[in-house]
Ligand SMILES: Nc1ncnc2c1ncn2[C@@H]1O[C@H](COP(=O)(O)OP(=O)(O)OP(=O)(O)O)[C@@H](O)[C@H]1O
């Protein structure tokens with residue numbers, strides 16, 4: 001590990017990340033130049049519509065992109081300054097589950113159906129730490145308590161199909177926490193769950209983060225989930241980040257038309273019933289990405305140059321980045 | 334139906350292995366059809382005194398122990414093998430489809446009885462059923478041989494078709510057609526059959542390979558195609574006694590079997606992955 | 614769970630009844646009388662024939678024949694062999710069982726170790742050059758007639774090079790008092806060629822089955838999730854992926870268990886292997902209908918047993934099935 005990292009430095013730095021799938025019809029790049037940081041102890045939310053590359057970004061961080069997908073240079077994923085992309089297999093294995101834990105969208109398919117949930121948590125511990133069978137079992141039960149699984153001791157020998165969706169996701173969280181990671185990747189952890197369970201799970205994640213001083217990358221397509229939970233938000237569209245800001249700032253003054261579109265489509269529980277205004281159209285497939293700003297065909301505020309040239313990074317405010325020709329121009333008072 | 338067969342063939346053609354299979358099989362069929370012209374008589378009077386001669390200018394692949402031209406017999410054997418396999422599988426698929434549609438569509442007691450019979454029949458290894466059936470003839474006539482192979486090959490197909498019918502029966506368009514007053518038979522033929530073509534075609538293709546192997550095996554055991562009609566299995570049987578002195582007489586018929594069955598299996602494989610992209 | 618098992622058992626018994634019925638009918642509907650053929654083929658006098666007909670019950674009304682047949686089968690009596698008259702078919706089968714189990718068992722062992730391993734290997738390298746070539750190779754093996762391959766191997770390894778024995782299970786010249794190791798080596802030398810033949814032609818199905826099953830599983834989320842928690846590739850492959858790709862293999866194993874018993878008619882015949890397959894081949898030559906019928910009956914019984922065992926295995930290995 002060598003040089004101790006100064007406390008202010010980010011835990012994870014992603015530089016110009018690309019994920020490329022080589023197909024018969026040529027290469028497509030569903031993640032196309034993504035850069036961001038995650039600091040210690042913070043929650044970074046990544047939002048965007050379905051198909052914009054959130055999951056692939058998340059998987060890329062642990063080099064879990066399925067073949068024929070690959071991560072070409074000059075992509076960099078620096079964990080405490082060490083590039084995950086150039087790690088030897090054993091070092092990579094130690095990072096997976098050890099320093100970075102991960103939970104998935106659908107807990108019912110993410111657990112092995114023929115193994116008990118207890119043994120799946122136990123193997124996650126054993127992959128990173130030496131422990132006797134007895135120790136493993138007590139630690140699993142402690143973890144089950146921590147993630148709020150009812151009746152933890154008797155759940156050890158349960159099979160996934162004997163648990164509810166919310167309980168399964170709690171098991172997944174226990175697995176991700178098993179080796180006390182510094183960063184938790186949560187890819188739409190509540191999408192497959194009931195609304196009431198959703199809130200409980202998010203609450204749990206937040207509590208654990210505070211208790212353990214862990215960082216979280218929370219991926220979601222629902223901006224509504226982000227308020228009050230994330231410190232910062234990165235908005236993704238068509239394989240790129242289009243806006244990034246502290247959560248409050250983003251909610252007060254979203255700079256990118258796409259972000260504003262996402263806000264317009266959040267269902268409001270309070271207040272008078274409003275018609276939702278989803279952004280017309282869908283995210284194009286990676287092989288069909290438009291030239292210039294990729295959002296321009298769907299953008300309500302499209303300018304003449306948008307189709308021709310991709311917008312540069314602009315800073316509407318401190319700690320607020322946006323890639324849009326609108327923010328490039330001085331705002332009218 | 335012909336349309337879907339055609340498109341399936343096109344799909345098989347796009348697969349490199351499938352293409353090789355199609356080319357080889359077409360070549361074999363052509364050879365079987367045109368072969369006899371200009372070749373020595375495959376049934377030429379046996380000349381045991383001359384014995385087996387090695388491959389040479391007179392006899393491209395040599396001669397068998399009875400001095401008959403191996404190449405000519407191979408070509409005629411191809412005709413026999415392909416005819417037996419083709420007709421038997423056609424018969425099997427027809428019966429299998431008919432039984433499957435009947436069982437699936439009528440349901441109830443008909444379905445139960447038919448499927449219990451199929452269960453029983455499938456539990457007996459096919460080779461044994463065939464042996465029991467062929468054994469009652471001293472020398473089984475070719476037509477009876479084809480019949481027997483066809484009659485023992487439909488069990489799997491009937492299950493497959495029945496499953497497909499049950500699946501499609503619950504599909505909306507068949508129910509809609511029923512509501513419009515179309516007769517049951519018309520519903521079955523117009524809607525169910527074309528939809529089940531894919532899996533049937535795969536099963537039939539793989540069935541051809543299986544039958545060629547079975548036919549060769551039975552002929553080798555002496556209960557299949559009867560001499561002097563040349564068959565690949567029979568040729569290997571004849572050559573068994575001269576394995577060391579005239580290996581060509583046994584090697585080439587075997588290679589012919591491997592080539593043919595491999596071609597058929599390559600096509601079947603390509604068809605299968607065409608219908609189900611995940612299995613590729 | 615017990616209920617489910619009992620239901621399966623009842624189904625198997627019912628199917629076996631159908632099998633018996635079918636085999637009985639097969640003999641009846643076949644043109645001609647299975648015994649009549651003996652007259653012109655062998656030295657059976659008309660008097661002997663009518664005696665035989667009575668012995669086989671062929672002179673009785675068909676209903677009664679069926680009754681007797683069923684009764685016989687249920688008490689393990691499969692009738693009397695013609696070629697080995699007056700030996701009981703069941704006795705003949707019993708004495709030939711050991712060698713068939715030895716041969717079939719060795720082949721199954723190879724198929725379910727090497728074949729499984731190769732199938733997993735291929736699935737993990739799906740679409741690679743290795744995968745493509747192994748697929749082609751296995752498809753070729755699948756297309757080779759076993760009897761021809763056996764002859765070729767015999768020609769090369771026995772007749773030409775004299776490396777390995779071509780027939781029998783043991784060397785008849787080996788004295789009974791030879792040391793155990795010598796006997797074992799002798800047995801292994803006799804096993805090599807038949808096992809090689811059968812493995813080469815059947816390994817392909819194990820590989821292809823396993824490859825397909827593994828491909829199905831490798832796409833699933835929990836495999837990726839297992840890798841994400843830092844397990845070694847071996848743990849992910851075997852403990853997580855393969856454990857779930859095992860069930861189709863179990864079905865295949867059930868389909869292959871009969872092979873243990875009946876062996877291969879062709880290969881046993883060519884190698885003169887003293888098993889049930891060779892017995893069946895002898896029955897063909899001797900036109901021994903009852904013997905062949907008994908063999909078929911045994912084969913069917915083992916097929917059903919194999920299916921049943923596969924179901925039980927499934928039950929033991931899959932907690933989801935256990936719950937139902
Ligand atoms: N294995 C793959 N091969 C080829 N393309 C892929 C593969 N996996 C994902 N993609 C493509 O990459 C794009 C981004 O996929 P990704 O799963 O990252 O989206 P997402 O933002 O997570 O969407 P969702 O909200 O639906 O989960 C999609 O257009 C998808 O078609």
Ligand SMILES: [Mg+2]
Nearest residue numbers: 054055056188
């Ligand atoms: Mg996703």
